Amino acid sequence: MDKHKAIPQGYMTVGEIAKKMDVTVRTLQHYDTQGLLSPSAMSEGGRRLYTDKDIVKLHQVLSLKHLGFSLNDIKNRLIPLDTPAEIADILMEQAAALRQKIESLSESLRELEVLREEVLQMQSVDFKKYADIIVNLQMKNDFYWLIKHFDDQTLDHIRSHFDKDSGMAFMNTFMQLQNEAIRLQNANVPADSDEGQNFAKAYWDMITDFTGGDMSMLPRLIALGQFQNTDHKWQEVQTIANGYVEQALGVYFSRLGVDPFQRGSEEETE
Missing domain, CATH: 1.10.1660.10 (Multidrug-efflux Transporter Regulator; Chain: A; Domain 2)
Structure with missing residues (x-):
């Protein structure tokens, strides 16, 4: 009391x-x-x-x-603050900051939902791949879903040879060349023509950029367009593109008198 x-x-x-x-x-x-x-x-x-x-x-x-x-x-x-105008300005700044937070949270929510779908499609728990998928989602890489198809050696190679910028640049180059292969195929441009061989050289330059001289990576890169259980449209596009790529590279290496794909396969089996 x-x-x-x-x-x-x-x-x-x-x-x-x-x-x-x-x-x-x-x-x-x-x-x-x-x-x-x-x-x-x-x-x-x-x-x-x-x-x-x-x-x-x-x-x-x-x-x-x-x-x-x-x-x-x-x-x-x-x-x-002393005036309504000053307070209104601060409120406007805060509104802009909140909009940015909302956009960031909305993007995080989208990434969570996408990652959930990827996790359900994967055959095992792999937090390294989860992290790679998240990074690629943050990069706005539409091909984030390819990651679940890569084996550990390929992903380790990518992590050690590419950063965000160079990785995105490689993927853009890959897609541009795939689209060019489809264009050449649809235009009936012979694989042994100058145009076809210029394409073959550009494609091989891209491959050597990816492998960094490690020829054992060749089969894995070739498999990029041959993953099973992927989007039907993706498979259809890659089948058309790969058909022309194989022809053009076949002529290209025949003229050079080399067979790097056979070499890559031998290294892979050693």
């Missing part, structure tokens, strides 16, 4: 205001130490005491915090 008599009329303890405003005592103590909401008085026993005026100020702080403002923003950017 003596404890309650020590509280002057019109004042509330930190516990009472915390219950009234649905916050924790620790939160109010933190606001006090940050100089954001100091109690109006202290009891003889050193307890924080608050008034209705403090409740109004706390309501303001909680409302602004709900809008995403940090305590530092509220204390140092908002409260010192």
Whole structure:
């Protein structure tokens, strides 16, 4: 009883205001130490005491915090402002920041949903592949789904030889050459023509860029367009492209008098 008599009329303890405003005592103590909401008085026993005026100020702080403002923003950017125009500008900045967060969260949600589908399609748990898929989703690489078809050696090779930029550049080159192969095929351009052989050289340059001289990677790169259980349209496109690629490279290597594919197969089986 003596404890309650020590509280002057019109004042509330930190516990009472915390219950009234649905916050924790620790939160109010933190606001006090940050100089954001100091109690109006202290009891003889050193307890924080608050008034209705403090409740109004706390309501303001909680409302602004709900809008995403940090305590530092509220204390140092908002409260010192004097004009509606200044406050409106800060609110506009905060709205822009929240839109960016929403976009980021929406993208994270999309990536989660896509990764879930990829995980269900994979035959085993592989967090390395999960991480690679996430990175490629962040890169906006539409071919992220190919990753689940690669074996560990291929993925280790890709990780050690390519960063985000060079990896994306390689994939763009690959798709451009695949599209060019389809164009040449549909236009009935002979594989042994100058145009066909210029294509073959560009395609082989891409392959050597990928392998980095490691010929054992050749069969794995060739398999890029031959994965099973992939999108039907992808398989159809790659079948057409690979048909022309094989013809063009066959002529190209025949003229050079080499057979790198056989060499790659031998290294693969050693």
